[in-house]
Amino acid sequence: MSEAIVELDGVTVAYRERRVLVDVSLAIGAGERVALIGPNGAGKSTLLAVVSGLLRPIEGQVYLTGEPVDALDRLTVARRMAVVPGTANLPFATRVEEVVALGRLPHEDPFRGARPADRAAIAAAIERVGVGHLVGRDARELSLGERQLVLIAMAVAQATPVLILDEPTVHLDLRHQVGAMELLVDLNERDGTTVIAVLHDLALAAHFFGRLILLDHGRVVADGSAANVLTPARIRDVFGVDPSFVHLPMAVG
């Protein structure tokens, strides 16, 4: 298992009595692009929380580059893994570039602050995510979609081998949804970043991600390519909808 960058071994998570993840074991290799899918309450966000070490499983172990994640200090984790927050609630007026700059906190000198290399990474992230036109504006005045892009830029500035996103496209319009997906593909293919994203949109997941992990009731139900995971029977069983409502790219091809 030395090639796995993120690995879960028999992970069970419970909130009080309720078990939200049950004996989940999976390995994600360095450079993979993985979409976590499943209905609401399936345990997708909980899975991300244990992977990032914010939540401790009651059983099992999570490994990040081969080391137990709860044995690593937060700074080490933050240099290996960036997590795009679902929401941003700022208590004070904060400019877009200042939000993106927060992504450099794990790398910057604790006493001297941001150095030229950090500033270059911030500028590069702003350009790459395409939020240059928002620079100078208070992040709290932005639309939800714009805010989402700024938070993605922050995670890109963090420049970690693993990038984790929880529903990164919910507030984005169609063009920006595709733009965000293309960015993830680019980060994955050009920089070798391992991308793990929770996605609700099955079509986007199927089109842009080579590997889909389907969760239901806290268990991994299917794991593999879109064609293997998103069968009409599973869509009916897991999501409880008529599969003809879901237009998937491979259904055409």
Next chain:
Amino acid sequence: MATHGETLVTARPRVVRSRGLRDRPVLLVGLGVVALVVALVLGVGVGSVAIEPGDTLKILANRFLGLDMPRTWTDATETIVVDLRLPRVLTAMLVGCALAVAGATFQGLLRNPLADPYVLGTASGAALGAAIAVLIPVRLVFLEFGLIQGFAFIGALGAITAVYKLSRIGGLSPLTSLLLTGYAVGSLLAAGLAMAMYLSGAALRQIFNYLLGSFDAATWPRFLATLPIILIASIAIMLRARSLNGLLLGEHTAAHLGIDVRRERRILLALASLVTAAAVAISGLIGFVGLVVPHVVRLLVGPSARLVLPLSAIGGAALLAYADIIARVAGGIPVGVVTAIIGAPFFLLILRRARTGYEV
């Protein structure tokens, strides 16, 4: 890529607010230091015996810089400057620095723009401690600190310890729990204070004077005993600016950005409370500085704690030094009244001018 990047960050396609000072914090520090020096000379000169600014500077240069100045002043003048007014002005600056740094820390830590140094019960703890000290008919003096200062210090730290311990019980999020517990404990202590004042009889005025806050009782030993506590704790807070910055986007994101949130919260809470308790012990309760100064600084330079903390320290010191000068010129009214009277309209003016970029 760096040159390309620079243009991206500095070129602002649509500048919503004019903030020339934002990118020049060094200029602000320079202005602040000039303001402090002027406040020092003015503060020493103003009083029942007016002292020429020239004499003030010469006495200070003579005594503290070892420069041999031609004596154009009397011994009495030198005593007034060095033994009476200088400790008072320096105490005002020290307390202003402490309250502003503590305020900025509490606001960042609790992610609440309305937080001030007293928000988690330190004020009511200190007030109750001081009131109890007044009621105890024993005179104890250590390093010129009486029972009032000692009890106020202990009361402030005791209150915040209780709030922190109590807030950890129950299922609320840590921040909500801290704020609500602070409010509850504060109300309880305020009731104790009201009881103590009711029972105090003739000593009521003494309690009341303490609650209003002033620098009348400032002396060198008191200043020098408080200085290291406030200075060391403030510097320790400034060295943790990264943690406060990480908390801007909330505790989860802070953790993802490499901050050990639980540990940092405990340390910053302890340091900011220590600073507050030390300030409250020597000066009583002075409002507004800890709330307003960090906000004004943020409007000038943005939210980064790396800039906000040191500039708040300078700004708070200057504000309280000038407020004390005004209080003395106005016939010795409480300095807390002055901070509110000049601070509130000034703050409102700034809020109006920065309306587009600021919402609480």
